[in-house]
Amino acid sequence: MKLGVYSICLPDLTPEQAVHEAKAATYAGIEWRVGVLPDPAATPDFFTNNRCTLPPTPEALARTASRCESAGLRIIGLGTYVEAGDLDGVAHGMELARACGAPWIRLRAPWRTGERFAGLFDRALGFFSGVERLARRTGVRGLLEIHQRSIAPSASLAERLVSRLDPDCVGVIYDAGNLVLEGYEDHRMAVELLGPHLTHVHLKNAAFDRPPGGGVWQPRWTPMNDGVLDVPALLRVLVEAGYDGWVSVEDFSTDRSPVEALHFNADFLRQHGDFEPPVTD
Numbered sequence: 001m002k003l004g005v006y007s008i009c010l011p012d013l014t015p016e017q018a019v020h021e022a023k024a025a026t027y028a029g030i031e032w033r034v035g036v037l038p039d040p041a042a043t044p045d046f047f048t049n050n051r052c053t054l055p056p057t058p059e060a061l062a063r064t065a066s067r068c069e070s071a072g073l074r075i076i077g078l079g080t081y082v083e084a085g086d087l088d089g090v091a092h093g094m095e096l097a098r099a100c101g102a103p104w105i106r107l108r109a110p111w112r113t114g115e116r117f118a119g120l121f122d123r124a125l126g127f128f129s130g131v132e133r134l135a136r137r138t139g140v141r142g143l144l145e146i147h148q149r150s151i152a153p154s155a156s157l158a159e160r161l162v163s164r165l166d167p168d169c170v171g172v173i174y175d176a177g178n179l180v181l182e183g184y185e186d187h188r189m190a191v192e193l194l195g196p197h198l199t200h201v202h203l204k205n206a207a208f209d210r211p212p213g214g215g216v217w218q219p220r221w222t223p224m225n226d227g228v229l230d231v232p233a234l235l236r237v238l239v240e241a242g243y244d245g246w247v248s249v250e251d252f253s254t255d256r257s258p259v260e261a262l263h264f265n266a267d268f269l270r271q272h273g274d275f276e277p278p279v280t281d
Contacts, residue, residue, distance in 0.1 A: 001235075001238065001239070001243060001244055001245065001246070001247050001273060001274060001275050001276070002028050002029065002074075002244075002245065002246045002247070002275065002276050003026070003027055003028055003029075003246075003247060003249075003266065003269060003270065003273075003275045003276070004027055004028060004029040004030060004031055004074075004076045004246050004247065004248040004249070005022055005025075005027050005029075005030055005031070005248060005249045005262060005265075006030075006031040006033070006079065006202065006248045006249065006250040007030055007031065007032050007033045007050075007052040007053070007054075007079075008033045008046055008047075008050060008052065008079065008250060009046065009204075009249060009250055009251045009252060009258060009261070009262075010052040010258045010259070010262065011044040011045055011046050011049070011050040011051060011052060011258060012044040012051060012052075012257075012258055013051060013052050013258065013259070014051055014052065015032075015052060015053075015054060015064060015067070016067065018030065018052050019067050019068060019071050019073060020071070021259055021262055022071075022073060022262070023071045023072065023073060024263075025262045025263045025266045026266050026270065026278035027073070027249075027262075027266060027278075028073065028074060028275075028276060028278065028279060029068075029073050029074035029075065029076040029246065030068060030073055030074075030075060030076060031075075031076040031077050031078070031079060031106075031246075031248045032054050032061075032064065032075060032077075032078055032079065032100075032102075033050060033052060033053045033054065033079045034053065034054045034055075034056050034061075034078050034079060034080045034081070034093075034096060035053055035056065035079075035080070035081050036053070037053055037055055038050055038051050038053060046252055056080070056092070056093075056096060057096075058095065058096060058099035059099075061078075061096050061097075061099040061100035061102075062099050062100060064100060065099070065100035065101055072279040073279075075100050075101060075102045076102070076200070076246050076248060077097075077102050077103060077104040077105065077106060077143065077200065077246075078093060078096060078097050078100075078102045078104070078105045078106065079105075079106045080092075080093035080096065080105045080106060080107075081106075082105070082107055084107070084108060084109055084110040084111075084123075084124060084127055085110070085123060085127050087127065087130045087131070087134065090105070090107065090130070090131055090134055090142060091134055091138075093105040093140075094134055094135070094138040094140040094142075095138070097138075097140040098138060098139070098140060102140070103140065103141060104140060104141035104142065104143045104171065104199065104200070105140060105141075105142060105143070106143055106145055106173060107128075107131065107142050107143060107144055107145065108144065108145050108147050108150055108152075109124050109144060109147070109150040109151045109152035109158075109161060110123065110124050110150065110151055111149055111150055111151075112149060112150065112151055117151060120151050121151060121160075121161070124151060124152075124161055125161060125164075128142070128144065128161060128162060128165060128170055129165065131169070131170055132165050132166055132169040132170050135166075135168075135169035135170065136166075136169055141168070141169060141170065141171055141199065142169070142170050142171075143170075143171045143172060143173045143199050143200060144158055144161065144162055144170065144171070144172050144173065145172075145173040145175055145178075145202070146158050146172065146173060146174060146175045146178055146179065146183060147175065147178050148178050148181040148182035148183065149182070153178070153179075153182040153183035154179070154182075154183030154184070154185055154190075155172075155174065155183075155185055155189075155190035155191075155193050155194055156185060156190075156193060157183070158172045158194070158197075159172070159193050159194055159195075159197060162197050163197075167195075167196040167197045167199075170197070171197050171198070171199030171200070172194050172197045172198055172199060172200075173199065173200045173201070173202055174190065174191070174194065174198055174200070174201045174202070175201075175202040175204075175250070176201065176202065176203055176204075176229055176231075176234055177202065177203065177204030177205055177206055177221075177229060177250065178202070179229075180205070180206040180207075180219070180227065180228045180229055181206060181219050187233070187234050187237045188237050188240075188241070191237055191238065191241045191243070192241070198243065198245075199245065200245060200246055200248065201238065201243070201245070201246070201247045201248065202247075202248050202250045203224065203231060203234075203247055203248070203249055203250065203251075203265075203269070204221060204224070204229075204249070204250045204251050204252055204253075205221070205222045205223065205224050205225075205226065205227030205228070205229045205231065205251075205253070206219050206220065206221050206222055206227050206228060206229070207219070207220060207222045207226070207227045207228055208220075208228070221251070221252035221253045221254075222253050222255075223251070223253045223255050223256070223261070223264070224249070224251060224253075224261075224264070224265050224268055224269070225268055231268075231269070231272065232272035232273075235247075235269070235272055235273035235274070238273075239273070239274045247269070247273070247275075249262070249265045249266075249269070251265055
């Protein structure tokens with residue numbers, strides 16, 4: 001397998017700093033967050049003011065590709081945050097991917113809105129059929145990320161959505177941390193079920209806290225080695241299944257600084273997983 005990091009979990013670093021730190025921490029590639037640039041005066045955070053974000057222009061992506069190539073890092077894919085149903089946004093995201101040599105862009109199924117599942121599913125299938133057509137035209141895959149609160153929070157529901165689509169055009173991101181919050185199924189069964197649609201893996205961890213006095217337990221993101229997800233067991237399942245693609249760290253925990261977590265996670269995952277050795281100068 002190949003070890004990468006998603007730039008979203010480095011919110012206080014610039015893209016230039018992220019390339020340097022990822023290389024130093026033995027990662028082989030970076031999955032880039034693409035979207036609205038943060039307010040430089042605001043405090044960095046993962047989701048709303050993330051400094052490790054690329055502007056959505058071909059020129060910016062091409063510059064980043066050159067910077068990564070110089071460091072010996074590959075661009076794994078792009079997190080473009082295109083809304084489900086927005087095929088114009090997909091087309092633009094795929095053009096950005098072509099500008100930097102990224103093989104895929106990240107997509108998701110519709111959020112659950114209270115509308116009946118059947119209607120949401122039909123619209124999602126129409127959307128991903130359009131993604132399939134665009135992928136054939138551009139050579140860039142569209143990947144459905146398994147995500148809580150969407151209509152595809154599990155491997156079985158994700159596979160139900162993409163099963164009739166060409167896996168060379170539409171694949172699935174197996175986000176194991178999201179499954180802690182919703183959609184957990186046995187990893188071996190899930191990997192077998194996804195089959196050729198399994199294109200990429202996101203790793204993070206989470207746990208649940210009991211409120212004082214009882215009540216509904218609340219989730220929180222935790223360090224990679226301390227949560228509900230048995231990360232070493234999942235890595236063994238992937239190896240036994242013959243998976244040789246990318247595993248991206250997407251760590252939202254705050255026990256360590258982002259750079260400290262970057263290094264800790266690389267050491268931890270390399271200790272427990274069968275990853276390609278880091279590229280040395």
